[in-house]
Amino acid sequence: MLDLVNNMKARGEPFALATVVRTVSLTAAKAGAKAVILSDGTMTAGWIGGGCARSNVLKAARQSLSDGQPRLISVQPKDVLEEQGLKAGDAQDGVLYANNMCPSHGSMDIFVEPILPRPQLYICGASPVAVAISAIAPRMGFFVSVCAPSADHTLFEGVDRLIDAYEIPPESGGNRYVVVSTQGRGDTAALKSALSSPSVYVAFVGSRKKASVLKEELAAAGITPSLLETLHAPAGLDLGAITPDEIALSIVAEMVEIRRRGQRQPDTQKQEGTI
CATH class of the missing domain: 3.40.50.720 (NAD(P)-binding Rossmann-like Domain)
Structure with a gap:
């Protein structure tokens, strides 16, 4: 993946790098997992888990590449969010919250960083x-x-x-x-x-x-x-x-x-x- 990232930087291609920074309970991906996401929302390399986290991360990546701002997404089960007085789509203290609808009921925090070429x-x-x-x-x-x-x-x-x-x-x-x-x-x-x-x-x-x-x-x-x-x-x-x-x-x-x-x-x- 490092070679891909370096090649894309050299070609001046915009992309987002998603990194799992924390997991709680059962999750498919663990902390440190990474994925490269293109501006059209395509995940071209790496892996950050199944569909439970994937759709939210891809959406955040497209937004980050559009406005140039990084995002921290916390994907949690609905009941865990409710215990904190939160719901999917809420943003608090720089964290964007999303539902984990998978049977594992684990939680994942994913940092999405846009890598934009210098103009x-x-x-x-x-x-x-x-x-x-x-x-x-x-x-x-x-x-x-x-x-x-x-x-x-x-x-x-x-x-x-x-x-x-x-x-x-x-x-x-x-x-x-x-x-x-x-x-x-x-x-x-x-x-x-x-x-x-x-x-x-x-x-x-x-x-x-x-x-x-x-x-x-x-x-x-x-x-x-x-x-x-x-x-x-x-x-x-x-x-x-x-x-x-x-x-x-x-x-x-x-x-x-x-x-x-x-x-x-x-x-x-x-x-x-x-x-």
Whole structure:
């Protein structure tokens, strides 16, 4: 199973790891049992018990992969839950409770941890804003690749990958963010590459007027209007940013806002969540 987990991490595939952390009385699986669960709810490796726990764990895994939050599920017989003043679907002190309808009448606590790949950020260009973004984004959890002429690579420190020129690799995946900050050096080529495949976020660092002219050029080059509409230009949240560092901060803040959109819920909702 360890090889499978490492291979999935290397491929950037999201999955959940379910681990039995405690058992009481008779249970099919014992503490330490593990299973790997895919985003569609398929258990691809390992074992954490029979149907009594399986359906609840698979449901929790899908939810964890959706919102990025781990879950602790306690599967107990109905009468045991009632003795504690609980029922299936209750959440208390960070634990989600579910019924064990199996004849064994045992109890199991299972920890479900989502393993999500780092979002891929491609920075096209070597402008001061590009350099500033490359310094901030890794601290926000992004895997940073810089696409720029090799002569400019010395401007960047601590990034994950350096790519010559502005061509983004086709295997960059779906969880992709792209910022084009070429400052007049290869703007059109970089934007064509950025819009070549679906991305979560594509942004252009430059004025609204310049972006409009570039959009016209891209449209004439065959880029579809629907793709051009996804371009964030000017890039970043409206923070009144002026300096390269401030502009970079506004762009990374916009990426974080998009990345986390829908993941955060009011505390009351979290407490009342069900599995």
